[in-house]
Amino acid sequence: MRVLVSGGAGYIGSHTVIRLVEAGHDVVVVDDFSNAKPTVVGRLEALTGRPIPVHAIDLTDTDKTEHLFAHEQIDAVIHFAGFKAVGESVAKPLAYYQNNLDSTFSLLRAMDRHDVRTLVFSSSATVYGAEPELPMTEDLPTSATNPYGWTKVMIEQILSDVAASDDRWRIAALRYFNPVGAHASGDIGEDPSGIPNNLMPFVAQVAVGRREQLSVFGDDYDTVDGTGVRDYIHVDDLAAGHVAALDTVGSRAEPMSVWNLGTGQGVSVLQVIKAFERASGRPIPYEIAPRRAGDIAASYADPARANADLGWRATKTIDDMCADTWRWQSKNPNGYPDA
Template sequence: MKSKILVTGGAGYIGSHTCIALHQAGYAIVVYDNLSNSSREAINRVSHLIGTPIEFVKGDIRDAKALRQVFDAHQFFGVIHFAGLKAVGESVAKPLLYYNNNVSGTITLLEVMAEYDVKNLVFSSSATVYGDPETLPIDETAPRSCTNPYGQSKLTVEHILEDLAVSDASWNLIPLRYFNPVGAHPSGQIGEDPNDIPNNLMPYISQVAVGKLEKLSIFGNDYPTVDGTGVRDFIHVTDLAAGHVAALNYLQQQVKVEQSAVGFLPINLGTGTGTSVLELVNAFTDTTGQPVPYQFVARRAGDIASCYASADKAKVLLGWQAKLSVAEMCADTWRWQSMNPNGYK
């Protein structure tokens, strides 16, 4: 049996898929989530899929007392830290909420980890830390800047982790910079279940296809791209989940075998290929047979033309690379959406 891992935000979209991957890799897991933007039902379904109950603690990462109770009860090798608010538009309207939750919450978590001498962390960062990239594909040495408080909160946490690694060489900190997670578990049992109107493209497409929304609004068709619509690096959520397991395996190897600290080690998780909004819409219709009516509307403030990853570092260091195609992303999304038209409700 491998080590025990605390998964903050483990009831969320990426967290729930990662719980399955962790279990399959032999890790024991405890999920800690305040359910502010996730569902207890997700954990129930994960437990059903893996055939064993998952220990779940309802708690907030800003609550040091509640975190200490969890650390008192378990001996963790490390933490995978997903817990955070993630809507760009909401972050612009409510910046204090985002800094309080995403930054202050992470500081509290790190302080409690230090108290219990648990110094292995895989952090859910984001490609938004690259801002509007100067060159493509984007590798981990690219300059970082942000165009909104959500991205800034992720970048601020990265700076905190960098400073922590400098101050104490025993920390092992891997921020995984995700590009655009889409798709769902092939069972159709778990997937992305956004509150209200989706902020992300793929659930918006699938909710139009299932009849929940009338049509898709495509923001901008005058970008300097293949068809004028924005280009992004879409990555299947199960590939992303496998990336977290690969990062943990790497940390275990470094800590137990190499006896060397990793420090601050940012790694991109993406496919390395850009797909335009229109290409994704057409792929969804081709794969599922479901029409997706759309309209072009004005560009959104803060949006950029193109963003896709260089994922070479993940391949070299972690032995990881994305395997699933855009067609598989679309098929799995539609299976989840058609089986669960109202999400977990």
């Protein structure tokens, strides 16, 4: 298939581009580079040995999106594009609702007009809300605790309504747990701008000397060692899950499918720190800080449905995730170059 990857220059999108090419698909990227550097494209071309066509447009621009579909032959879309920082979404709700919803509307309309009705969407475990039952199954009710999370809940609802309106649609919402790690080459990885919001890039920046120490938010949760527990999934396993979803969704009986992509294993903050110290051979200084508002004690997936329906499972361990993150971080201490 010729697959349009929206947000394909971003963290998860770039790793998925590589997996798609490896699986024999053609790829077209659309990204406005609001949260990515153009230099990622050259890295993707070097790793895949292929030119990667890129449209540098903002998907909320309906005319430009229409123009893209009028000039490219597209069979399916994987939709990663969107804003993703929880804290920023609380400060700038309108920017989040507008970017995440409008880009999806614009994409869905252009797809419909051009008879492209196969879509894989980046959702998130955040749709399980504040007090989910563990492990989380796809049948739990959805909810959110911040505007970012609500954009995912709302987009899933919109996709489900669109899928129900016309049986030619085949749509998958993939609910990711905590993507970490980097491509095994160390040439592609997560390159957050500013202070990282997530644990793994923060730990990596402490290890490489860009930040002094880590704050561990809360050590009195009801977990194995009192620190928060999450289901970390290697970004390359996640990328493989997208290829599996894309290859499966078209032959599903139902127009809308929802799959958790996680390992099913919970790992605590202190366990991540220890694993990163093993991978990097460097100490990770940390201090215990108060709990952060809105954080839950533990989150992990029941990945059984994706395992069964997609013939996919996460294979990489927390040690693999830390080793690959460290390779990326130590080869690229300041992330991607500007040019």
